[in-house]
Amino acid sequence: MNKLIFKPLVLASGLLFSSTFGFAQDNLVNSLKNNQSANSTSGFKFTDVINLENTPVKNQGSSGTCWSYSTNSFLESEMIRMGKEPVALSEIFSARNAYVEKGKNYVRMHGAVTLGDGGALHDVINMFRQYGAVPQVNYTGLNYGTKINKFGEMGAITTGILEAVVKNPNKSLTPNWLKAYTAAIDAYLGQVPEKFDYKGKSYTPQTFAKQVVGINPDDYVELSSFNDHPFYSKFTLLVQDNWSFDQVYNVKVNEITDIIDNALKKGYSVAWATDVSEKSFSYKNGVAYIPAKPYEEMTEQEKTTMFSEPKPEMEITQENRQAAFDNYETTDDHGMHIVGIAKDQNGKEYYIVKNSWGVTNDYKGYLYVTKNYVKYKTTAFLLNKGGIPAAVRKNLGI
Template sequence: MYNKTVLTLALLLTWGLSYAQVDLVNKVINNKSEQASSGFHFTTVVNAETTPVENQGASGTCWSYSTNSFLESEMIKAGKQPVPLSKIYTARCSYIDKAENYVRMHGSLNWGDGGEPHDVVNMYAKYGTMPESVYTGLHYGTKHNNFGEMQEILKGMLDAVVKNKNGTLTPAWKKAFTAVLDSYLGAVPEKFTYNGKDYTPDSFAKEVVGLNPDNYVEFISVTTSPYWQKAMMMVPDNWAFQQDWNIPMDDITKIIDHALKQGYTIAWGTDVSEPYFSWKNGVAYVPERDLAAMTSQEKAGLFNGPQPEMNITPELRQEAFDNYNTTDDHGMQITGIAKDQNGKEYYIVKNSWGTDNDHQGYLYVTKAFVAYKTTSFLVNKKGVPEDIRKKVGI
C-alpha cells in the first residue's frame, strides 16, 4: 500500500505530468470511499478472456500496456496460447520513431512517454514484437519501470540536436539517442530463443503471435469534423499524426457493446482526471449534479453506491474537449460488461497500475462515462457492427 506522497510522485511520473499538476493527481488519490466495496454489487454479464494485470510502474506507458494486453486477448480470441508481450520493446520502438518526428518538426512536438493505441499496432507492423521475458526494460537493477531520468536525458539530447549548432544535422544523433535507450532499457536482441526455437522480432510476430495489423481500426468522436470520415486525433500524444474514423457519440458504446458480445476487447483511451473517477474503489461514472453545486457531504459520498448520472450529449462531450476538462490521460483495456444491483450496465476495465484497489486491478465504468470521456478506442474490425463497417468501408 503506497502512502499519499509516494503514490502522488508515482502517478506524476506515470502520466508524465509536471509538478504543477499535483492538485489534479491528488483528486485521483483522494476520491475514494470506505463504503464503496459494500455499496456496489456487480454481476458479470460478458467477460472476454485476457491476461493477468500488470504494473507499468513510474512510466507513461499505459498505452503500450493496455494495447499489448489487447493484442494478447486477440491471441486468445484467435485460439492461440497468449504470450505476455514486451510492452517496453513496443515503447522503445515508438520513442525512436517519435524522436525522428520531433527533430523533423524542429522540436514543435510533444515529447514524453505518452502514446496512443494505434502506436502499438503500428510498431507491431513495422518492428514486430517479442516476449516480455526476453525484453523487460529493467536493465539496471530496478524492479519496476522508472523512466523519469531517461526521458529528461532524451529530451535534452533532442533539444540540443534541434538547435543545430553545426549548421546542418549529422546522422550521429540517432546513434547517441539509441545508446541512451540501451543504457537504461538494455540493448534489443537481434535474435532470441522462445520454446526452443530462434526468432527475430519480425518472425516472432508472424509465426507465434500471428495477428494481422490490418485487422484493427481506431475511432474518435468529435463534432468539429464530419462523421464517417477520417479526422486527425487532436491530442498532444498523437505524435504520429494519425487520422481515425470520426463517428457519432452514440456509436462509441454501440461498437464497444457489439465487440464485447462477440468476444473482442477494446483498447481504450480516456480522461481519468475527474473526481468521479476512483482508482482505489475501481468505479467511474458521471454524477447527475455538477460537482460545484454539491455539498462536502455529497462529495464525500460519491462512491458510496450507485448514483444518478448526467445526460451526456455530443455538445457536452465536445465542450469538455475544448475547455480542457477532458484530456488524454490514460489507456486501459475494456474487457467486459457487468450490472450493478439496480441492473445498470458498466464496462469492466483492466488497468495497468497493479492490483492494489477494490477490484484487483480492474474498474467498473459506466457507459455515460465512456461516452463522455473517451478520447479514442481501437478494436478488431470483426467486432464492429455491420452497418458501421459499411459506412466507413472496412
Template sequence: MIKNYFLATALAVAFANCGVLHAQDDLIKKISSNKTEGKAGFTFTRIIDLASTPIENQGSSGTCWSYSANSFLESEMIKAGKKPLPLAKIFTARCSYMDKADNFVRMNGAVSWGDGGEPHDVINMYAKYGILPEANYTGLINGATKNNFGAMQKSLKGMLDSIIKNPNGALDLSWKKHFADTLDAYLGTVPPMFTYDGKQYTPKSFAKEVVGLNPDDYVEFISQTNTPYWQKAMMMVPDNWAFQWDWNIPATAFTEIIDNALKKGYTVAWGADVSEPYFSWPNGVAFVPEHPEQYKKGVTLEQKKALFNGPKPEPAITPEMRQQALEDLLTTDDHGMHIVGLAKDQNGKEYYLVKNSWGASNDYKGYLYVSKAYVQYKTTGLLVNKKGVPKSVASKIAL
C-alpha cells in the first residue's frame, strides 16, 4: 500500500499565508489522518545533525516565523556554549504585534494585518525588547495548552480599524494602552521581572546577560531577478510589515550559504512556500519533480500516490524558473522553519534536515527532509549568522 496523500488544494488554502492561519493544528490532524503507510520509498541517513531544542507546536496561530527564528536563536545559544533553553516565542510575537499596530495606524491601514512576520522580526524584537524563557511567558491562559489566536486577531483588527477611522476627528492617543490591554486579556501580562536560576531579570537584562547573542551578527538573504544581485532590496511579501531590505543573491547561493553554515556548526532560519503537492508534511519530504509545471492545477490520485514512493530526478533550478513562480504567485511566503542538518537518501542525494513547529505528528516526529532543488526554487528568505556565510558570498556584499 502507498500513502493516501493530502489534497494539494487543501494545502494551498491552508498555507496561503502563515500570517492569517488560525486552524492550523486541526488541519494538520486531518491531513495526517489520511496516511495508510509510513515512510514508504525513502531512506535517509543524517550527515550533519546540529543541536536544537525540542519540537514545539504553534497551534492555531500564524507564528511560524517566531517559532522558527527563536528556535534558530536557541541553537545559536547552544553553539555559543550556553545551556539549551526554549525562548518565549509568544513574547516575541506580542512585541511584534505592538510595533506592527503602530505601523498600521501610521499607514492609515494601508498595510497587511495578521499573525505573520519574518525571521528578521525576531532579531529586531530581541534587540529592542529582549526575551524571556518560555517557562516565564507562554501566552497561554485559563488552562489553554495550545495557541488559538483567531478571536484575539479579530478583536485586534476591529480595534485598529476603529482607531484609523478617527470618529472624533482626531487620533485617540490612548489607543496603545487599550491595544496592550487586549493583548493582556488574551495572552496574559508580561512579567516585568522574573527569576531564572535564582537571579532576577527583566527581558532586556536576560537577553544581555544570559542569552548573550549580538543582533548585529545576523544577516538575511532573498533571491529575485527584478532587482540586481549582490545589492539590498525590499523583501516584497505581505508579512514584511517592517519593510526590511535584505541582500539579493542568486538562488544557488542559498544552498552555498546553508552548506557552509552547517559545516561550521551554524543552523539557518528558513522561509519558504509549502503550498506545492510535492511538499508533504505527513511524509516529511519535499522535492521538485522534473516537470513541476504539471502540478499547477493540482494532482490526480495516481500522481499523489507516485510522488512520494521514492526518490525522483529533479530539474536544474534556473533564475527564470524561480522568478516566474514568484511572479505567478506559485511561490508565496507561506511558512518559517529551521534548517538544522544535512542528510542523504538511499541514492546519495543530499537533503536538508528541517525542524518544524507543527508538533511531532508526521513520519519524522516533527522534522522534514527537503531537497536542495526545493530550497533553490521555493525559498523566500534565509537568516544566518554572518560567521556561517561563505567567503564567496561575503566578499560580494562587503560582509
C-alpha cells in the first residue's frame, strides 16, 4: 500500500502500491482536493450504529506506510477488545523490519520484485511474529531531524544499495551487503533497541509482544474476493506489494460485507486494503461511495455536487468487481481501519473508517464509506478469525 505518498500536510498517505507508481500522487491529491464541497458535512447526517473503541488518529507523513499504520491501529483495538490497556505501537518498527525482509527477498529474486515503502496488511502480523513489537515512544523512526516521516531520501539510497547488490559486481555476493543495507535503514530510522523500559519493567521486542500486546498471530486471517480462483480456497494475492507472496482466503463478494458486519457486531474491528483513487472517494469530505452513473458520463453540475448529499449507487456484482481489478480500475493503494457502522439520514449504512493522514478532514481523520464501495474496491481485509460468521468459517475450514 504505497502507490501514493502524499505531502505531509495534505494527505500523507502510505498506500499499498510501491514507490514505482509515485508519479500518480499529484494527480490523486488534486482530484481529492477538487472533490471538496463548499460545506461538505451539511448534506450528510450520520448516526453511529456501532463505534468500536480505538486509539487516536495518527499521521504517517510522507511515507508509504499506510499498511503499517492501519494494521497497528487494528492491533491496538484488539488490545482494547481483549480488555488490555492499549499501547501506541511503533508503526515504523513494523515497517523497518519489513524493509529488511523485503531487501532479502529482492536480492533472492534478482531484483524481480517490488521495492519502495509499500506493504500489505499481513506484513504487520508477519513482522509481529518474527520480530515482536515496540511502543512508539521507544522507536519513533525519526532519527534524522524531522517531526514526521519523510522517507524519500532513505528510499532512494536503500534502492540504490539493493540494485548494486543485484548487479553482483564481485561475481559472488559478500556477507556484507545485508549489513550495509540494514545500516542505511537504521541511519534514517534508528537502531532497534534490544531492551527498553515500559512502565517500570524491562522488555525485549519479543517479550513485549507476548506479555503486553498479547495477541496470537495465528488468530488472524486475510481475505479477498476474486472469481478467477475457487471460492473458500487460498490463493496468492496478485498485487505489487505482496512482496512476500502471502496467500489469502477467497470469499464471495457479498460475503466481504457479511464478514465485516458480523465482526463489528461482535466487537472485532477490521484492517482494510482498498483503492482510493476513485473520484467518488473524498478524504476532505470524509465520504466514499460508488455512483450509479460513471464519473465520465456526469454533467459538470453532477460532478460538483457529488458530495452534497447521499447519492444512488451502482449495483456491485462478482463480475463487475473482477472486471474493475483486471482492467486496473481497482488498484491496491491504501490501507485503513474499519471501526464501526453508521447510518445516514436515509437509513443507509456506511462503515466508519479510521485513516492515517492526520485529523485535517471534516471528520477529524475518519471517513464514512458505503458498503458498495467496500464490496467493489476492497483488495484485501484482515481480522481475527473469531469475527467471521460460523458458516463462512466452516466453508473456509478454519
